[in-house]
Amino acid sequence: MTINEEMDCIIREAVPSDAEGVINLINRTATQTGFMTQGDEGFSLSVAEEAKELDKIYASENNSVIVAVVNGQIIGIASISGSSKPKIRHIGDIGIVIDQPFWGMGLGRMMMTELLEWAESSDVLKRLQLQVQRRNTRARKLYETLGFKLEAILEYGVKDNGEYLDVCQMSKLINL
Numbered sequence: 001m002t003i004n005e006e007m008d009c010i011i012r013e014a015v016p017s018d019a020e021g022v023i024n025l026i027n028r029t030a031t032q033t034g035f036m037t038q039g040d041e042g043f044s045l046s047v048a049e050e051a052k053e054l055d056k057i058y059a060s061e062n063n064s065v066i067v068a069v070v071n072g073q074i075i076g077i078a079s080i081s082g083s084s085k086p087k088i089r090h091i092g093d094i095g096i097v098i099d100q101p102f103w104g105m106g107l108g109r110m111m112m113t114e115l116l117e118w119a120e121s122s123d124v125l126k127r128l129q130l131q132v133q134r135r136n137t138r139a140r141k142l143y144e145t146l147g148f149k150l151e152a153i154l155e156y157g158v159k160d161n162g163e164y165l166d167v168c169q170m171s172k173l174i175n176l
């Protein structure tokens with residue numbers, strides 16, 4: 001299945017009415033792979049709380065949530081989370097997840113490109129950073145080709161299925 005020929009996919013900023021779809025996607029993808037920090041503990045906010053969060057994020061200068069929507073269903077989320085503290089508000093933490101049946105169609109690259117464009121148009125963000133498991137070759141390739149540099153390997157950075165795993169700390173400087 002290619003994106004243009006067989007499915008109608010829209011990539012756009014999330015709005016409060018996306019809250020339920022966002023929560024469903026996070027819960028659905030949490031256990032599809034061992035790559036997510038979230039496990040089967042479930043999303044911590046209610047739909048109403050998440051809607052308020054999305055409203056705040058939409059208006060924020062250093063936070064953004066982008067969704068990929070296919071046939072009205074949210075199947076991908078990419079986000080930047082920044083702090084309100086003046087000393088670190090130039091730092092944005094990146095996250096991305098796509099529902100597994102939609103992997104390998106170029107959506108990850110499209111969503112990350114959109115998110116980077118948003119970050120580059122921000123007057124605040126200077127440093128984008130993320131953590132990715134060393135074994136997650138697909139995600140690492142995506143980040144590397146978008147200009148993220150490996151800064152450190154965090155040994156014992158995460159525990160999955162009883163196994164302690166290496167995590168890569170990566171970053172990209174923007175708007176310098």
Ligand SMILES: CC(C)(COP(=O)(O)OP(=O)(O)OC[C@H]1O[C@@H](n2cnc3c(N)ncnc32)[C@H](O)[C@@H]1OP(=O)(O)O)[C@@H](O)C(=O)NCCC(=O)NCCS
Pocket residue numbers: 033035036096097098099102103104105106107108109110130131132133136137138139141142145
């Ligand atoms: C990581 C993720 C977002 C990538 O999304 P995707 O839509 O599959 O990505 P794309 O189709 O755009 O492919 C991205 C790149 O990975 C490459 N790739 C695909 N399979 C790969 C593999 N097994 N090993 C290495 N690279 C691979 C592709 O070639 C592509 O590079 P290219 O554009 O230069 O050809 C998606 O796999 C996902 O949601 N994974 C689970 C959650 C996760 O790991 N999130 C990141 C946590 S830090």
